[in-house]
Amino acid sequence: MPDFGNTPAPAERADKSPLEQSYGIRFLTDFWQKQYLQEYIRDGGSKIKFVTGRTGSGKTHFLCLMGELAKNEGYKTVSFSAKDIWMHDFRDIYVEILEQCDIMDCLKAASRCVIREMGYDPAELPEGVRFIDYLSGIGSGDPVTRREIRSLLRDLFLGNPQLDNNFALACSMLTGSILGYPVLEEQNKELLLAWLRADRNVKLSQLRALGFYPTKITRYNARNMLRSLAEVIHMGGYSGLFVAIDDVEILISRTSLETVHYTKMKRDDTYESIRQLIDDIDSMHHIFFVYAFDRSLIDNENAGLKSYLALWMRIQNEIVGERFNRFSDMVDLDRLAAQEYTPDIIVAISESLARRRQNTAVEPLDQESARELAERAHTGSVGMAQLILNAMEVTKDE
Numbered sequence: 001m002p003d004f005g006n007t008p009a010p011a012e013r014a015d016k017s018p019l020e021q022s023y024g025i026r027f028l029t030d031f032w033q034k035q036y037l038q039e040y041i042r043d044g045g046s047k048i049k050f051v052t053g054r055t056g057s058g059k060t061h062f063l064c065l066m067g068e069l070a071k072n073e074g075y076k077t078v079s080f081s082a083k084d085i086w087m088h089d090f091r092d093i094y095v096e097i098l099e100q101c102d103i104m105d106c107l108k109a110a111s112r113c114v115i116r117e118m119g120y121d122p123a124e125l126p127e128g129v130r131f132i133d134y135l136s137g138i139g140s141g142d143p144v145t146r147r148e149i150r151s152l153l154r155d156l157f158l159g160n161p162q163l164d165n166n167f168a169l170a171c172s173m174l175t176g177s178i179l180g181y182p183v184l185e186e187q188n189k190e191l192l193l194a195w196l197r198a199d200r201n202v203k204l205s206q207l208r209a210l211g212f213y214p215t216k217i218t219r220y221n222a223r224n225m226l227r228s229l230a231e232v233i234h235m236g237g238y239s240g241l242f243v244a245i246d247d248v249e250i251l252i253s254r255t256s257l258e259t260v261h262y263t264k265m266k267r268d269d270t271y272e273s274i275r276q277l278i279d280d281i282d283s284m285h286h287i288f289f290v291y292a293f294d295r296s297l298i299d300n301e302n303a304g305l306k307s308y309l310a311l312w313m314r315i316q317n318e319i320v321g322e323r324f325n326r327f328s329d330m331v332d333l334d335r336l337a338a339q340e341y342t343p344d345i346i347v348a349i350s351e352s353l354a355r356r357r358q359n360t361a362v363e364p365l366d367q368e369s370a371r372e373l374a375e376r377a378h379t380g381s382v383g384m385a386q387l388i389l390n391a392m393e394v395t396k397d398e
Contacts, residue, residue, distance in 0.1 A: 052332055078096070115131055166214035188210055230284060315329060346388060
């Protein structure tokens with residue numbers, strides 16, 4: 001049976017953009033796009049949001065849609081499932097974000113800032129030619145110019161108070177290697193990248209030979225490294241960093257089929273890690289985190305979010321009004337559907353899904369079926385999106 005709450009298969013994903021299947025949910029995503037992506041995050045703020053709902057409520061679809069909107073707004077976007085990445089050690093989360101962002105791509109963007117500060121247009125450099133070689137070719141690679149490049153690199157990275165000093169030094173050296181000055185041997189470049197990736201095999205004594213005296217990246221300083229990464233991303237001309245983490249309900253899963261299994265200690269470590277991120281988020285800039293999970297993570301009193309009071313006190317919505325609050329940090333997609341998914345919207349969603357699944361010959365819903373579905377959505381354990389798919393399957397069989 002199809003599950004609207006799961007990531008679509010690659011063949012399906014190529015069919016249509018999430019933006020083309022977003023009836024109803026745009027009530028929230030358009031608001032987030034304007035208030036957060038276009039304004040608050042881009043202007044230097046950071047935010048954490050939590051998205052929940054019953055199975056099949058469209059959580060994964062929502063994350064895909066927000067990711068596409070973020071990409072269109074000039075953000076570096078990262079998405080992964082908590083089923084694939086351990087959540088109890090923030091170092092692992094930082095490493096995954098670093099890998100998906102492609103740190104060298106970020107630094108290439110930052111190197112163009114140096115080139116512009118030197119009074120040159122990066123677009124004028126021939127493909128594959130380093131900046132220092134370009135300067136030498138036009139007779140401008142003199143010691144004074146080289147000293148100016150060093151000075152600009154120092155100001156750009158080491159002079160930025162938002163950057164961890166070790167992170168800044170590593171980025172300065174790697175950006176110099178992109179520009180061609182100061183020269184950095186390939187093995188030393190790989191060594192610096194391995195340190196940024198928190199590779200446990202890196203020996204700090206090897207880095208000291210470069211005049212670099214860092215500490216290892218651990219769960220305790222990984223948030224500082226993430227703060228620095230987001231700053232480097234923004235320096236390179238991006239609007240910021242958007243991170244979507246799905247399937248967080250894996251924390252309370254008891255099935256042996258999952259690749260990760262959380263003990264109580266690891267689960268509590270995860271809750272504490274999220275709690276620390278919430279407390280640190282105001283000191284970060286240009287970062288938007290969205291965690292998504294099934295309602296079971298809230299409803300489970302013994303192992304869910306409520307079992308870790310220090311975290312639950314920070315994310316619960318103390319005041320719940322009659323209308324859905326689009327500013328809320330805890331987003332209930334079932335409540336949103338109850339308010340926004342009118343019969344007309346339900347019919348429009350079914351028509352969009354029918355067009356998307358042409359090869360399965362499913363039929364869109366009529367107004368009467370849509371009205372019945374809107375009534376049924378208030379009860380049961382299945383979200384609106386999955387109910388629509390189930391109803392369409394029944395219509396096809398009839």
